[in-house]
Amino acid sequence: MAVTIKDVARLAGVSPSSVCRALANPDQVRPETRERVHSAARNLGYYPNRAARGLITGRTGNIGVVLPDLANPFFPSVVKSIQTQARRFDYAVFLSDTDEDPAVEVPLIRALAKQVDGFLLCSPRAGDDEIKAFAGQTPMVVLNRRINSFPSVTADSADGMRQAVAHLHALGHRRVAYVAGPRTSWSNRDRLRGLKNATTSYGMDLVEIGNVAPTVEGGTAVADLVIASPATAVLAYNDLVALGLLNRLQARGVDVPGRISVVGFDDILLAGLVNPGLTTVAIAKEHIGRVGVELLLELMADGERPATARRVLPTQLIVRGSTGPR
Amino acid sequence: MAVTIKDVARLAGVSPSSVCRALANPDQVRPETRERVHSAARNLGYYPNRAARGLITGRTGNIGVVLPDLANPFFPSVVKSIQTQARRFDYAVFLSDTDEDPAVEVPLIRALAKQVDGFLLCSPRAGDDEIKAFAGQTPMVVLNRRINSFPSVTADSADGMRQAVAHLHALGHRRVAYVAGPRTSWSNRDRLRGLKNATTSYGMDLVEIGNVAPTVEGGTAVADLVIASPATAVLAYNDLVALGLLNRLQARGVDVPGRISVVGFDDILLAGLVNPGLTTVAIAKEHIGRVGVELLLELMADGERPATARRVLPTQLIVRGSTGPR
DNA sequence: CAATATTCCGGAAACGATTCCAGACTGGCC
DNA sequence: GGCCAGTCTGGAATCGTTTCCGGAATATTG
Numbered sequence: 262m263a264v265t266i267k268d269v270a271r272l273a274g275v276s277p278s279s280v281c282r283a284l285a286n287p288d289q290v291r292p293e294t295r296e297r298v299h300s301a302a303r304n305l306g307y308y309p310n311r312a313a314r315g316l317i318t319g320r321t322g323n324i325g326v327v328l329p330d331l332a333n334p335f336f337p338s339v340v341k342s343i344q345t346q347a348r349r350f351d352y353a354v355f356l357s358d359t360d361e362d363p364a365v366e367v368p369l370i371r372a373l374a375k376q377v378d379g380f381l382l383c384s385p386r387a388g389d390d391e392i393k394a395f396a397g398q399t400p401m402v403v404l405n406r407r408i409n410s411f412p413s414v415t416a417d418s419a420d421g422m423r424q425a426v427a428h429l430h431a432l433g434h435r436r437v438a439y440v441a442g443p444r445t446s447w448s449n450r451d452r453l454r455g456l457k458n459a460t461t462s463y464g465m466d467l468v469e470i471g472n473v474a475p476t477v478e479g480g481t482a483v484a485d486l487v488i489a490s491p492a493t494a495v496l497a498y499n500d501l502v503a504l505g506l507l508n509r510l511q512a513r514g515v516d517v518p519g520r521i522s523v524v525g526f527d528d529i530l531l532a533g534l535v536n537p538g539l540t541t542v543a544i545a546k547e548h549i550g551r552v553g554v555e556l557l558l559e560l561m562a563d564g565e566r567p568a569t570a571r572r573v574l575p576t577q578l579i580v581r582g583s584t585g586p587r
Numbered sequence: 588m589a590v591t592i593k594d595v596a597r598l599a600g601v602s603p604s605s606v607c608r609a610l611a612n613p614d615q616v617r618p619e620t621r622e623r624v625h626s627a628a629r630n631l632g633y634y635p636n637r638a639a640r641g642l643i644t645g646r647t648g649n650i651g652v653v654l655p656d657l658a659n660p661f662f663p664s665v666v667k668s669i670q671t672q673a674r675r676f677d678y679a680v681f682l683s684d685t686d687e688d689p690a691v692e693v694p695l696i697r698a699l700a701k702q703v704d705g706f707l708l709c710s711p712r713a714g715d716d717e718i719k720a721f722a723g724q725t726p727m728v729v730l731n732r733r734i735n736s737f738p739s740v741t742a743d744s745a746d747g748m749r750q751a752v753a754h755l756h757a758l759g760h761r762r763v764a765y766v767a768g769p770r771t772s773w774s775n776r777d778r779l780r781g782l783k784n785a786t787t788s789y790g791m792d793l794v795e796i797g798n799v800a801p802t803v804e805g806g807t808a809v810a811d812l813v814i815a816s817p818a819t820a821v822l823a824y825n826d827l828v829a830l831g832l833l834n835r836l837q838a839r840g841v842d843v844p845g846r847i848s849v850v851g852f853d854d855i856l857l858a859g860l861v862n863p864g865l866t867t868v869a870i871a872k873e874h875i876g877r878v879g880v881e882l883l884l885e886l887m888a889d890g891e892r893p894a895t896a897r898r899v900l901p902t903q904l905i906v907r908g909s910t911g912p913r
Numbered sequence: 914c915a916a917t918a919t920t921c922c923g924g925a926a927a928c929g930a931t932t933c934c935a936g937a938c939t940g941g942c943c
Numbered sequence: 944g945g946c947c948a949g950t951c952t953g954g955a956a957t958c959g960t961t962t963c964c965g966g967a968a969t970a971t972t973g
Contacts, residue, residue: 375635
């Protein structure tokens with residue numbers, strides 16, 4: 262069927278081992294044979310079977326990416342930057358979407374583990390302990406979450422929230438609401454923590470509104486609760502939720518930002534396209550992926566070292582039309 | 588390092604071959620040994636190395652997905668449905684983003700070919716001939732494009748365009764513009780063809796406006812050309828381009844749909860969230876992925892058969908606020 | 914020219930799993 | 944008890960590649 266190293270060897274009139282050397286360590290063979298092998302490989306269209314190679318070298322050349330929901334525009338951005346950086350180092354990407362189900366994460370990782378050299382876990386929803394069980398077994402870098410004994414890349418939510426709250430405070434708001442994301446999301450807890458600190462230090466009231474799915478529907482579902490609350494501004498777990506709020510508020514005829522100001526988180530593409538534009542805390546999505554890959558490559562190279570590097574990337578408030586004076 | 592079949596065999600006190608049988612064909616071993624093997628595997632946390640298995644069975648259990656740009660929200664939707672369907676049949680997904688560069692497609696496919704059982708090519712940008720070179724070698728299904736000798740899944744653009752044009756015609760529009768997508772995109776040619784047929788049969792004038800990148804920026808870049816044209820309505824290659832137009836039109840103070848109506852294509856999530864909502868031709872994105880996987884599985888099972896199944900999925904005009912009477 | 918050092922190449926083993934084949938054991942039956 | 948059929952199991956070969964080891968050929972040196 263497919264062309265193997267033996268076919269190349271036969272055509273070039275050398276042994277398989279020489280073919281391997283000619284292609285991998287060109288300076289270990291005579292220029293003449295090297296040329297013969299190369300042209301034979303070219304003629305037959307030979308590409309080594311990376312799986313077979315991986316069997317013996319222990320390196321597959323693949324990295325696994327696990328994320329909760331590809332339909333959330335935040336993740337494709339991250340994946341894209343992972344791809345770009347991975348390809349630069351000749352790695353291919355295995356992608357898995359868990360559909361926000363914590364229960365499938367661990368089995369998925371286990372099933373994929375032998376086919377990849379390491380994992381990038383984006384916003385994993387499983388419990389710390391379940392994930393920690395992999396410590397030392399498979400190189401892993403966690404994105405958008407911090408877990409002991411794993412390197413991680415996170416955004417500085419606390420500072421982002423501080424910027425957002427400062428902005429709202431300056432506009433005269435004193436009571437704000439937070440629409441929380443999934444209970445299993447570390448980012449949600451992190452953002453809430455940052456928000457609480459910020460509102461406390463500015464002496465503002467904070468109303469928490471139930472946990473919702475991190476989707477547009479999640480936002481629309483609680484928009485009326487926000488209206489009914491005493492808050493004059495609302496911060497959402499992420500942009501999708503914020504957009505859901507925005508949509509429902511407009512449908513109810515509530516003036517944004519006149520009556521209620523809305524702030525999102527992530528700065529996905531949509532945020533700049535809706536009307537009014539969504540004020541949001543931007544995360545450097547391309548950075549997350551790139552830094553994640555860098556960390557993972559280091560970890561895979563160094564092997565043993567605990568390598569609990571923690572990169573915290575800056576956030577930046579992007580002010581658009583959805584926030585205004587109280 | 589990792590636990591192999593031998594470790595399980597040793598712990599269970601049987602040979603590796605028996606372990607294999609106990610796990611793969613449970614009825615070929617005595618219940619007692621089967622139980623011993625299972626518990627040994629469970630205790631050690633044994634998961635077979637799929638790459639090694641693939642070497643001998645010829646099946647990797649992976650399918651490769653190649654697409655031009657994950658940042659276009661259309662593709663994540665498709666990928667997600669591919670994932671879902673693939674997992675149902677115990678397949679994992681290899682993802683590759685080509686960054687709209689036709690030149691990297693073929694090398695990418697070749698490099699991945701040995702690691703997957705088949706490919707789903709989403710909107711491939713490479714030339715027909717380059718792709719045809721794979722015919723018979725690797726099972727492949729093409730999405731959003733038709734290529735001889737490959738099964739394909741496409742949307743019925745012609746009908747979608749007919750619906751859109753009928754809608755605009757009924758609103759009184761007689762001159763429409765089309766903002767074309769990438770020259771290398773089959774969908775672009777297909778949509779343009781459908782549009783031409785529709786405008787001709789309705790006796791309407793069609794202005795074509797240059798090829799742009801299939802992004803928001805592509806749309807904003809030519810919005811002023813649209814304004815300067817005699818058209819009272821514009822159809823865009825896809826929703827991103829339409830949103831770019833919409834944005835720039837609003838920035839220039841052009842009334843939509845009062846002065847110009849805008850129609851997109853794809854019905855991505857954003858389309859329903861902007862203001863005014865974007866009238867667009869919806870494609871069943873989840874269907875594309877699902878049907879694509881189904882076709883690929885059939886193709887991989889049947890092997891030889893030409894299998895040039897061509898599924899054309901229906902399109903549906905979604906009318907929102909961006910279109911109105913002339 | 915002989916002895917040594919160096920370069921280059923082929924053979925064999927290995928990676929982890931599966932599968933075929935043959936042998937060992939069990940049970941049934943006469 | 945002996946024979947046959949059937950069930951169950953272990954050993955060996957295999958997939959495609961890499962790597963180690965030893966031998967042959969070449970180059971270097973005295």
